[in-house]
Amino acid sequence: MVNKVDILAIGAHPDDVELAAGGTIIKSVQQGKKVAVVDLTQGELGSRGTIETRYDEAKNAAEIMGVEYRENLKMADGFFENTDENLRKLIVAIRKYQPEIVLGNAPSDRHPDHGRGSELITRACFLSGLLKIETEFDGKPQEKWRPKVLYYYVQDRYIKPDFIVDVSQQKSIKFDAILAYKTQFYQPDAQGPKTPISGQDFLDSLEARLIQNGRDIGVQYGEGFIGERIIGVENIFDVK
Incomplete structure (x- = not known):
């Protein structure tokens, strides 16, 4: 079975894609594109929240962003490696969704x-295109x-982006989706240990990054991305 989407956003933890690419995902959905999200781990080593609460938060965030599908591959938070087993899990997901574009974690x-x-994402995207790597989903062979x-x-960590999305x-x-993770980010009455992302200062720094990115391209807010290869354009007038 294929659940064809235009964009597959992959994150090591629930909330990775919302924090760094949520605006781009929302904009793509508003433009009529189909988006799926795959979380590699359940974020079970996080100081706040549980697997169950983070699952519910991720589901709520997905609904806010308007994504078609979200799934978790349940790799080991903090310990997952670039193994054959993990590669195959991700290859199955890529072949199931057949995205044109993949968004992945910073290098x-x-x-x-x-x-x-x-x-892991880089390798899986390449290997997913090899005919002789055979995978199945729901008992049926998948196409490369x-x-x-x-x-x-x-x-x-700031990395100079190759391009910025308005x-x-x-x-x-985007911030509504981020704040769906109530156990992770600033809530005035929240309980639990303080973490590097649990204070208002973290949300302020996130907004500051959006503002700086936006300033770089002459808009209010922007999200930055790095290309895995040189990026081509059909028409130079499409560039801001």
Whole structure:
């Protein structure tokens, strides 16, 4: 069975895609594109929340963004590696959704899972296009599929983006999706240990990044991405 989408956004943890690419996802949905999200882990090592609460939060965030599908591959948070088993899990997902575009974790970041996730995503996107790698879904063989392009979203550590998406009209909904993760991000009456992302200062820094990206292209808010390869355009007038 194929659940064909235009964009597959992949994150090492629930909330990765909302934080770094949520505005782009929302904008794509508003433009009529179909989007799926795949979380590699359940974020079970997080200091706040549980697997169950984070699952519910991820589901709510997906509904806010308007994505068609969301699933979790249940790799080991903090410990997953670029193994054959994990590659096959992700290849099955890529072949199931057959995306034109994949959005993945930054190649290097504060959290080591992000860099490892990025490497895993890169390999899986390539290997998914090899005929002799056989996979099944729901007991049926899958067709090979290689996404047209892979973009890495910029996360906690600043990396100069290759391009920036104008998300000025989507910023408010993006933050609604982020704040669906009530156990993770700032809530005035929240209980639990303080973490690097649980304070208002983290949300402020996230908005500041959006503002800086937006300023770089002459708009209010923007999200930055890195190309896995050189990016081509059909018409130079399409560039802001």
